[in-house]
Amino acid sequence: MNTSEAAHRPSDIEDQYCGEARGSDGYQFWTTSLEDEESLDIREQVAAGMTDKKVVTEPRRKVFGAGAFRRTAIRLALMILITGLLLIGYFVFTYVQVLGAVGDDQAQDADIAIVLGAAQYNGAPSYVLQERLDHAYNLYDAGKVERIFVTGAVAKGDVKSEGLVGLEHLLAKGVPEEDITLIPEGTNSWQQLSASAAQIETLRMDSVLLVSDGYHNYRLLAIADELGIEAYVSPSAVASTTMNVVRESAAVSIGRITGYRRLSAFTE
Numbered sequence: 479m480n481t482s483e484a485a486h487r488p489s490d491i492e493d494q495y496c497g498e499a500r501g502s503d504g505y506q507f508w509t510t511s512l513e514d515e516e517s518l519d520i521r522e523q524v525a526a527g528m529t530d531k532k533v534v535t536e537p538r539r540k541v542f543g544a545g546a547f548r549r550t551a552i553r554l555a556l557m558i559l560i561t562g563l564l565l566i567g568y569f570v571f572t573y574v575q576v577l578g579a580v581g582d583d584q585a586q587d588a589d590i591a592i593v594l595g596a597a598q599y600n601g602a603p604s605y606v607l608q609e610r611l612d613h614a615y616n617l618y619d620a621g622k623v624e625r626i627f628v629t630g631a632v633a634k635g636d637v638k639s640e641g642l643v644g645l646e647h648l649l650a651k652g653v654p655e656e657d658i659t660l661i662p663e664g665t666n667s668w669q670q671l672s673a674s675a676a677q678i679e680t681l682r683m684d685s686v687l688l689v690s691d692g693y694h695n696y697r698l699l700a701i702a703d704e705l706g707i708e709a710y711v712s713p714s715a716v717a718s719t720t721m722n723v724v725r726e727s728a729a730v731s732i733g734r735i736t737g738y739r740r741l742s743a744f745t746e
Contacts, residue, residue, distance in 0.1 A: 573727040579696040580718050584710035589683035590659075591623040591712070592674050594667055594690040594698070595630020595640035603643050606691065609714040611647045614689045617712060618653060623687055626653065627677065629661045629670035667694065668701050668742035675705045684708055693718035693726045700730070701738045 591614040596607035603611060614626050626648060630640025639662035648658055659677055664670030667690070678686065685708050688698045692713040702709035733741040 569727060569731055572731045573723065576693065576696045576727045576730055577723050579699075579711075580692040580713075580723065582692075582695050583712050585617060585622055585687060585712040586710060587621075588623050588685040588687045588710065589681075590625050590627055590678065590685075591617050591687045591689050592627040592671070593629060593644055594670055594688065594694070595628075595644070595664065597633070598636070598638065598640050598643040601638050601643055601646070603647055606714075606716055607640065607644065608647065609716050610689050610691075611644050612651075613712065613714040615648060615651050615653060617687060617689070618657070625657050625659060625681075625683070627659045627661055627674050629664055629674060631663050631665050631669075633665070666742050666745060667698060668738045671698070671701050671705055671707065672739075675707055678707065686710070687712045689714060691716045691718060691722070693722045697726060697730050697733065697738070700734060704738050 593610050593614045596610060597604040598607055611628070614623075617623050618626055628641045628644030628648065630644065632639045641660050641662040645655075645658055645660050649655060659681075661670065661673050661677060663673040671688075674686075678684075686702070688702065688709050688711050690698060690711075690713060695711040695713060698711055699709060729741065736744075
C-alpha cells in the first residue's frame, strides 16, 4: 500500500463509509451513495476506452421516485376521503335540522300571515296552494292575524299570477279585500319574502306568520332572518315526503354558506 495514500485514510474507514473497492495496492476508492458508485463506474469505462467521453454524463438523480409518488397518492386519497366524510356529515346534520323543523307550528298572534306562492292551473289553485290559502284563512278567522299577504308571480305559460289566484280564493271565502295584500312577485321563496319585506315596512307592521309546507320551515325562518323580518312558521297540512326533505336539506346546505339571496339567483 502507498503510505502517502494510507495516511489520508483513518483506520476505521470501513465504519464510516460503504462500497469500498480494495485493489492490489490498497484502497482505490470508496463511496457514500449509489449515485457516486455509478459515476465512478462510468469514469472507469471512459478510462478503459469502453465509452465515448463526449456522451458521458453524470447519472440522473430521481427527483420523483416511485416511493414519493405512492406517498403523494396516498395523501391525496386521504384528503379526498376526509373532505367527502366532512361533506356527508354536514349534509346529514342539515337534514336532521330540516326534518326536525317539519312539524313546528308556531302559530301565535301576529300582524300578517304571508302565504308563499305555489302552482295554479288556469286560475284554480293547486292542492298545495289551496291548503296554504285555507290555513291562512283559518288563522285570520281565528283572529291570529289581521292581514294576509298572497305572493307569487306569473309562471311561464300562465296568464294569472299565483298571488292573484290566492287573492280570488280568499275573497271567495269571505275575507274583505282591504285585509288582503297582493304581491304578484317572486318565483321562489326568497324573492317572495323580499317583496313582502318592503310591504311590511310600508304598512308599519312587525310580526309575521309564514304559511307554506312543513319541510320549508327551517329555510323560511333563515330567509326571514336574512331579510330582517320577525317571523314565525305555521305550515299547512300538506305532508312532507322524504324526497322533499332531502331536496330542502340540499338547498339549506348551500344557502347558509352562500346566502339565500345568492341561492335565489342561482335557481332562477
